[in-house]
Amino acid sequence: MSASLRPLTTRDWPEVRRIYAEGIATGHATFETEPPAxxxxxxxxxxxxxxxxxxxxxxxxxxxxxxxxxxxxxYRGVVEHSVYVEADARGRGIGHLLVEAVIASTEGDGVWTIQSSIFADNHASLALHARHGFRTVGFRERIARDAGGVWRDTVLIERRSPVVGGYDEGPDAAASGPSSSTYAEASSRLGSTQPGRTKWHVYPFGMRTR
Incomplete structure (x- = not known):
């Protein structure tokens, strides 16, 4: 049977909390240790x-x-999103339906960027979002410890709307986005190897440390 979507309301909270807790228990969804009470x-x-x-x-x-x-x-047009699907329903396209709904809803409300931070080893979530136009903008190495005390890497992803807040708006539309010289300058500034400083590598649409 196919899934249908509807707005999430207070009556859904018990099931939403259950699915949230199930996702937390996998150890691959979030740094949170329990859902909101x-x-x-x-x-x-x-x-x-x-x-x-x-x-x-x-x-x-x-x-x-x-x-x-x-x-x-x-930053009124920038939001961070979360998507959770219960274990028994995974692999049935439900994640895709939910992401599509978030994209359509937020674009209709003038949101130009949807972002999220995903564990680097959560390949399924990264693949899901890539299929919907999300791109990697950064990689954070050993950013925090999870509930088990393990250092985890996260990937910052975002989807920039092609219809809201586009690069082609305004008088300087010729360069549809930041130029390569912008990255070169940022790389020069952030690539400092001063003692005690993290070295950053800037690449199109993001930065990475090593």
Whole structure:
């Protein structure tokens, strides 16, 4: 049976929390060690207009939501998203449906960038997002320890909307994006090998340390 989507509401919280906890338990979804304790805690951090659940035969099997990355007006078009699918429903295209819903909803609301940080060894999630136009913009090595005390690497990904806030807007449209000279200058500044400093490598759409 195929899945259908609808807005995520308070009535879905028990199932959303269950799926969230299941994802946390895999050790590959997030640094969080437990889901929010209450609906109010979850609701406060998620934008109401862009929350969805996937339902099969009346049962919630996945959810997606977004959060604002900043309260500053200049970042009003940038959000961070989360997608969770229960184990028994994986491999059935539900993740794709949820990501598509988030993209359509946020673009319709004027959002130009959707971003997320994914564990580097979560290949399934990285592949899912690549299929929907997300690109890697950075790699953070040993950024934090997980619940088991293991240092983890994360990959910062983003999807820049082709219809909202595009590079071709405004009088300087000729260069559809940052020029190679921009990267060269950034690389020169960030590639410093001063004692005690991390060396950064800048490449199109991101940076990487080593």
């Amino acid at each position: 209450t609906w109010d805690d979850f609701d406060t951090g998620k934008l109401a207009a862009h929350r969805f659940v996937a339902v099969i035969d009346g049962r919630v099997v996945g959810w997606a939501a977004v959060s604002a990355v900043s309260s500053r007006c200049v």
